[in-house]
Amino acid sequence: MSDSTPHGFHSTGADGPAIGQDEWVARHADVRFLPARFAVVERRLRVVSWWAWLTLFVGLFCLFPIVETSGYVRQVAFQTVLYMLLALGLNVVVGWGGLLDLGYVAFYGIGAYAYALLDSPHYGIHLPTIVSVPVIVLIGALAGLVLGLPSWRLTGDYLAIVTLFFLQLFQTVTTNWQNVTGGPFGILNIDAFGLPGGHKLKTEHGGVFAVSYLYVALAIFVVVFVALRLLNNSRTGRAWRSLREDPLAAEAMGMPVNWLKLLAFSCGAAVAALTGTLNAALFGNVFPLNFYFITLITIYTMVILGGSGNQAGVVLGALIISPLLELLRDADKSRVLFFVALFGGLAILGRRNRRIAMVAGATLVFGFVLHAIARAIDGGWVAGQPGAGGFATFVDHWVIAPQQPARWIAPVAYIGVIVAALLCSVLRGIVRDIALVPTIYLGAFVWENVMLSKPDPARYIVLGLILIVLMVLRPNGLLGERRVEIV
Amino acid sequence: MDQFIQLTVDGLTLGSVYALIALGYTLVYGVLKLLNFAHGDVFMVGTFVGFGVLQVLGGPANPKVPIWLVITLVTLAAMAVCAALGVAIERFAYRPLRDAPRIAPLISALGVSFFLANSMQLLFGATPRNYDLFQYHTGTLYLRGLHIGGVTVPLLRIITIVAAFILMVILWFLVNKTRTGKAMRATSFDREAAAMMGIDIDRVIVFTFILGSALAGAAGVMFSLRVPTNVSIGFIAGLKGFIAAVIGGIGSIPGAMAGGLILGFLESYIQGYVHGAHIPDGTQWSDLYVFSVLIALMLFRHQGLFGRPDIRKV
Secondary structure (H helix, E strand, O other): OOOOOOOOOOOOOOOOOOOOOOHHHHHHHHHHHOOHHHHHHHHHHHHOOHHHHHHHHHHHHHHHHHHOOOHHHHHHHHHHHHHHHHHHHHHHHHHHOOOOOOOHHHHHHHHHHHHHHHEEOOOOEEOOHHHHHHHHHHHHHHHHHHHHHHHHOOOHHHHHHHHHHHHHHHHHHHHHOHHHHOHHHOEOOOOOOEOOOOOEOOOEEOOEEOHHHHHHHHHHHHHHHHHHHHHHOOHHHHHHHHHHHOHHHHHHOOOOHHHHHHHHHHHHHHHHHHHHHHHHHHHOOEOHHHHOHHHHHHHHHHHHHHOOOOHHHHHHHHHHHHHHHHHOOOHHHHHHHHHHHHHHHHHHHHHHOHHHHHHHHHHHHHHHHHHHHHHHHOHHHHOOOOOOOHHHHHHHHHOOOOOOOOOOHHHHHHHHHHHHHHHHHHOOHHHHHHHHHHHHHHHHHHHHHHHOOOHHHHHHHHHHHHHHHHHHHOOOOOOOOOOOOOO | OHHHHHHHHHHHHHHHHHHHHHHHHHHHHHHHOOOOOOHHHHHHHHHHHHHHHHHHOOOOOOOOOOHHHHHHHHHHHHHHHHHHHHHHHHHHHHHHHOOOOOHHHHHHHHHHHHHHHHHHHHHHOOOOEOOOHHHOOOOHHHHOEEEEOOEEEEHHHHHHHHHHHHHHHHHHHHHHHOHHHHHHHHHHHOHHHHHHOOOOHHHHHHHHHHHHHHHHHHHHHHHHOOOOEOOOHHHHHHHHHHHHHHHHOOOOHHHHHHHHHHHHHHHHHHHHHOOOOEOOOOOEOHHHHHHHHHHHHHHHOOOOOOOOOOOOOO
C-alpha cells in the first residue's frame, strides 16, 4: 500500500541531510540505512498494488468482530478506525501539503459539535443523517478554508502558532458559551445515525457495543482512503508535493500556491469533521476536552510514527498507537507490555549484536541479585507486588517494589532514570554498555512503582517520548520517505 | 479611578511575568529560528521548584530564614533548575534536529512540552499548589505597601515588578555589553557567517537556553506569588508569552519587554472593564479577546511592533 508516486529527496541516512543529492543514489543509500530485512519486506510488499492491500486490510477488519465478541474490544476497534480517519486527514495537511496545522482537532470538534446541535434534543432539531452529515462535512471544509487563509501570509512556525490559537479559541468558546455548547458539561443524548426508513442505527445491543458502527466507520474509511489516494495521484497531489518541497519554486513554476494550501487545509478539515459526526453519533455526547491538546498530540504521534506523507504509514501508526493507549490504561496489561517490549526489543537487537545480548543478560542477573539483597536486608522492600500469575511472578522476583514507598522515591527515581537514559545516549563503547544495565533496571523499577498506578499521565508520557525519540532518530517514521531541506 | 490604579498595578505585575516568558521565546527564536513550544512547561516546572523550596524553607508563614532571603532563594533555585532543564532539552531534543526540515524540531518541541506536563502530573498530581501569599511573614508583605489614593499596592507586587525590571536590566547588559552577548547577536543575525568567523555556535545556543529558561524560572516564581499554580498551567502561560513576544516583534528583546507589558495591561483592563469578560467561576472570556487580537496581529503585522520584516532571499 505504499505510495507509487515519485519519491522526494533522500539523505544518506545516519549522517543527516544531504544537499542536492541524486535521487537514485539517495534512495539506495536510504535503503542501506534501514535494517536490511525491513527493506526487503517493504520491497516485496510494494509488488502488490495498494487497492489489493486495502481490500485485504478492510476484509480482515470486517472479520474482526466475528472473532472478538467483547463489546469493549469492539469499541476500541471503532476508536482505532476513527483515529485512522483522523490520521488520514492530518496526513493531507502535514504529510502532503507540508503545513503544520496544530488546529486540526478543532475541526474534529466542529464536526462533533455541529452534529450535536443538528441532531439532538438540545435545540430539538433532528435532521435526517443523510442531510446533516454532508452539511457538516461542508461546514468542516469551509472552516478549513477559513483557517487556511492565514497560510497565505504566514509560513512555518507562525502558521503553526496561529492554528494553535484557533484550537485555543475553539476550546474557549466551547467551554464558556454555555447556552449553545453546554459549556464543560457538554451536550448529551445526541441522536444515533438514522437510516432512510426512519430507524435509528442502534449504538448498543443489550448493553454491548453495536458492530454496525464499526462497519459504518470502516465504509467511510474506505471511501476517504480511496478518495484521498486518487486525489494524491492526480495533478493536485503532485502540486501539493511541489508545494511541500519548496513553496517558492512551486510558485515560480506557476502553481497556484495559495489555493493549494487552502485545498489541503480544507480536505483535512472535511475528513476531521466527518469523523467528528461518527464520534458524536456513537458516544451520544460531546465535551470540550475531547477535542484538545491530548487528542492533537495523539494524532500527530500516529502520523509521525507511521511516516507522514504515506497513507499506509499513517494508518499503521493509528493501528499501533490507538490500541497501545488502551492497553496502557490497565496495570496488568501495561506491565506485560512493558516487559515484553523491553526484553523482546533487547532480544531482537541482541540477535545481531552480541553486546546488546550481553547487556540484556547482565540486566536480568543484576535484577535478581539486587532483589535478593533487598529481600535479605528488609522484606518490606520487595513486598509491594500485586497479584500473581505467570508474568507477575517473574516481575515479583525481579523488580524491587517497596510496600509503602517513601514520598521522595518516585520523583528521585523518575528523574534519575531520565538523567541516566540521557547520559547513556551520550556515552559510547563499553562504558555505555555498563551504564545501560542499571538504567534499564531503574526504568523497570519506575514503570512498576511510579507509572503503573497512574495510567493517565503515564500513557501520555509514553506518547511524548515516542514523538521526541522518533523525531531525533527516525523523523520519517516507519514507512515515510526521508526528506531533506533543500538549501 | 481607584479601579484604574488597581488594574494598572495588576497589569504591570502580570505584564512583567509575561515579559520574562516572552524574553525566553524571543532569545531562542532569535538565535535558532525555533519556536520553543516547551518553554511554557519549563516555566511550569519553575513554579513547582519554587513551591518545593518554599516548603523546605519552612513555608511562608514561619520561615527558617529571613523572608527576603526566602524569596531570593526560591527564585534562584527555580532559575537554576529551569536553566539546567533548558540546556537538557536543547541538547537532547533540538540539537540533533538542527539541520532537519523546520517542521521536525517543532514537532519535537510539542513532544517535549507534552512530556514535561505529564511527567509533572505523574510525580506531583493535578492539585493546585498555593504559595499562600497572604501568609508571607504573617501578612506583612501582602497587607502593607504603598497607598495610592484609596488603593493599597502590596509590597509583594512591588517586589515582583522591581525584580522583573532588575532581571531585564541584567539581560540587557549580558546581551549588549559582553563578548558572549555579542556572539549571540552575531549568531542571531547570520548563523553560518558567525560560525565562519569562529564563533562557537553550540556554546552560544546553550547560553541562550540558559538565559531564556532561567528567566522562565524567575517568571514562574513571580507568577505563583500572584495566583496558585498547577501542572497544566504551562500551555496557556506559554501561549501568552508567545503572544507577548509576537506583539513586540519576535527576536527583539525590547520588543518582548514592551509586548509583555502591553499584553498584561490589555488583559487586566479587559477583565476589569469589558462587561462579562470575567466570569466568577474562573473561566475567562478575556482569553478570547487576547487570542483574537493576536490572530489579527499575526495576519496584518506579524513582524510586531519592534521587529523587522523578514526578507526572503531566493
